[in-house]
Amino acid sequence: MYKTKKYTLWSNFRFVFTPVWKEKRSYIRDMITGIILSVIVPVIGSMLSALVVGLLGESLSAVTVIAAILSAFVGYALVNAADTYIRQKHVYHHIEVRSQLFMRQFTKKICEIPQEQYEDSELKLLREKACDAVSCNNAGIEGLLRAVSAFGTGVLGLFVYMVIAGSIHPVILLLLFGLSVIGALCNSLPDWYENKIRDENARDEMTMQYIDRLSDDAISGKDIRVFGLKKWIIGKYGNAIKNTRRRNAKKNSIAFAGKSLETILTAGRDLICYLYLISQLKNGMSLTMFVFYLGIIGGFSAWFAQVSDSFAKMKYCSVHITDFRNFLNLGEDAGEKKIPQNQFKTVEVVFDHVTFCYKGAEKPVLNDISFSLKSGEHKALVGLNGAGKSTLVKLISGLYLPTEGTVYVNGIDTRELDREAYYRHESAVFQDTFTLAYSVAENVALNEQWDEEKVWECLEKAGLSQKVKALPQGLSTNLGKELSQDGVRLSGGETQKLLLARALYRDPSIILLDEPTAALDALAESEIYEIYNRTLADITALFISHRLASTRFCEEILLLSDGRIAECGSHEELMEQKGKYYELFLVQSKYYGEGGAADVD
Incomplete structure (x- = not known):
């Protein structure tokens, strides 16, 4: 209450x-x-x-x-x-x-x-x-x-x-x-x-x-x-x-x-x-x-x-x-907010025995989670639907605060962190795509004013520039037909590329990819993750998915099960353990190309 x-x-x-x-x-x-x-x-x-x-x-x-x-x-x-x-x-x-x-x-x-x-x-x-x-x-x-x-x-x-x-x-x-x-x-x-x-x-x-x-x-x-x-x-x-x-x-x-x-x-x-x-x-x-x-x-x-x-x-x-x-007055007693000394030029996230329980729920969705996401590191978070992956990414992004334990961003507890300032240095691509019925450029910049050269640069990195150049009005082409009969509808893969361009336009210090390819087929998903890996080389990134197309790009993989980290390690290490990750990869690998399953053993 x-x-x-x-x-x-x-x-x-x-x-x-x-x-x-x-x-x-x-x-x-x-x-x-x-x-x-x-x-x-x-x-x-x-x-x-x-x-x-x-x-x-x-x-x-x-x-x-x-x-x-x-x-x-x-x-x-x-x-x-x-x-x-x-x-x-x-x-x-x-x-x-x-x-x-x-x-x-x-x-x-x-x-x-x-x-x-x-x-x-x-x-x-x-x-x-x-x-x-x-x-x-x-x-x-x-x-x-x-x-x-x-x-x-x-x-x-x-x-x-x-x-x-x-x-x-x-x-x-x-x-x-x-x-x-x-x-x-x-x-x-x-x-x-x-x-x-x-x-x-x-x-x-x-x-x-x-x-x-x-x-x-x-x-x-x-x-x-x-x-x-x-x-x-x-x-x-x-x-x-x-x-x-x-x-x-x-x-x-x-x-x-x-x-x-x-x-x-x-x-x-x-x-x-x-x-x-x-x-x-x-x-x-x-x-x-x-x-x-x-x-x-x-x-x-x-x-x-x-x-x-x-x-x-x-x-x-x-x-x-x-x-x-x-x-x-909601939240007025939260105290003075803090900004790290490096002004979020780089971002490092630490989970210290974090538990999160939704209000009214009988049990926590996350239970005693501890791990770190270092600056410039690419880490994958995998697990079946309902394992708590989306909740975890919301804790990292500052959208949620932990019920117990602490999430640190550059050493500052997110309860004390200036989350408004943090948001300006992070980007996220969520499972539920968010596009506006305005121009392509406005969708990338999320603003009526944009840097045209930078927009094209981000579209190029995301692999969407050729598609946009082919549109009737280029960057000025509206998305959807809600406000313009001349608007266009992008495919699922094209929308994901647009969202990546939007994320890059912010020059983020950390990017969170929360099931962004859930609506795509396995091969299209693999292509999108190839683009992510290429364009996010120097940015702290967390790849979240119940499918495993992203894991081969990451230094470390966390497998979440029943609200806990069940396994942790590189792809090779987890495959050698032949635990839950091995079982998931064995089932899914055949969808990512011919001979995929054969490479498991």
Whole structure:
């Protein structure tokens, strides 16, 4: 379970508005201006109604009355226009602040999360809730911005109206205030219930997003059709919608009950106040003041409702912001990160009694692993599927941290290592190929800006330059047809060569090859490994595979079995031992060329 903190509303207010004050001070200025104008407009409106009634009751000429009313309406229109302008301007400010100041933090954190945390289900739930804080207009960060503006307006408006209502009679003020408080409590029930069901809503939202991705994936689409999974998957989606709809229906029922009670209280309160004003009118109150006070009493409940609603909204949004801050704080206590003195110019990795266990698993996937990968050395890690090879490479790359023991990179524990700096000096080619629907050059450089000469050099080393030169647009040819009908699709072997060119473009100090040829046939795999061996001569490299095409290029071979290093040595040494490696090679060697098996004995 990840450690989380509970932040107060005030703490979350400061969290949001401190960077706003530093970087978007115009937002604060416009908000204050908007608050003042939003209160002035209804007060002027009430005064205007009273003025019209008063003028009609006076013995004035029609011209005078019309001129006075027109002047008042022009002034009101100007103030109202200014208020409308500020409101519209402020709408875009809300979105701008959320996107520029806080969405950026969320995206940055997503990229920084260690892989072992990123795959954890608890973190996925926290990430989903944190995402709500930066992706919605009326919740989280932007919801708080809007609610604070509404709250400030409500507080100022309520203060002005309380002063005016108190001048009628103190009892009227107490009646207005007391019944408004009760009504506000009734109105807060839906937000209370929504906070209660946030985790359930987030889980169902995760389910729907997962099925959306699954149904749009070309690879899974084949299995969905062949195995007839459509009904089952749609059923899962329907259940998530059904659960969400059920909770929303309950929330709406609570809101309806609260609103009904508030309406009854408001009607009773207004009736008492109106009866009192009528009695005062009979006792000599002017018609002008009577109309003015009617407007104030009617507006009082609106201001109080705005204060209570916006405060409830602030608390509701504060829950989202708390999730957002807890997400940002993941790993904040990790301490100062270290960089080796040689700045990763060369890389040496040491495993010291390393054990790794996935969260919730019954037993470790790696158990007490010790070995070293020296600078410039080529080492092979082999074993059957499920032996723990991919987990081990993720520990070397810094994507995972060990459960027990230590992984050292140039003498520094990976728990203390500046992994961001380390990533810039390592390359990896994984089993799951990652290509973008952009140009060949961008796929090699992984950037919109690239060094053309260097791209061609890397393609040449990887054995793909002739293929790229033959493409219609050369380096500018897009891969895939997702964004361009002129895009091309590379074969499996060509894709592996592209990924090697990408790895070389980074000038890595270490390269990790994690089952990169698993989708290729044995002969194509052998060709790819020939290229790897030729181009990676001076680079620290680890070749990981459940097949043995890579082993003949490596100084040392580690055979992983059941999470442990079962055998270790050169190809010749392991063949002489006639253990598990010998048995695997005996079975597989016949696929790598005629007479391969005959060379075993």
